[in-house]
Amino acid sequence: QVQLVESGGGLVQPGGSLRLSCAASGSILSIYAMGWYLQAPGKQRELVAHITAGGNTNYADFVEGRFTISRDNAKNTVYLQMNSLKPEDTAAYYCNADLEYYSDYKAHREIDYWGQGTQVTVSS
Secondary structure (H helix, E strand, O other): OEEEEEEOOEEEOOOOOEEEEEEEEEOEEEEEEEEEEEEOOOOOOEEEEEEEOOOOEEEOHHHOOOEEEEEEHHHOEEEEEEOOOOHHHOEEEEEEEEEEEEEOOEEEEEEEEEOOOEEEEEOO
């Protein structure tokens, strides 16, 4: 039906940068909003950044000014540019989408569609 595939994670030194991508594919009718969440070991998943179809964004306080979320609606892709990375940013990062897709001859709305996650490790 629909897949969200993240890429761009890896190991980076403190102060470095990474760019995450999340591409949505499948029988997509519309994508209303997309976001990035992180989950550190033993902790709950939490919002990093969120962007609406119209481009309105909001960020968690702990990434404000360091991370930038953007999207390419034509490619059904959302990005997360992460600068000035800190060891405490180490986590699995998950893409999330509020979308509508076509299946079984009808439209379905799913407000919490998740990718499989990509690991970001910030360490010297």
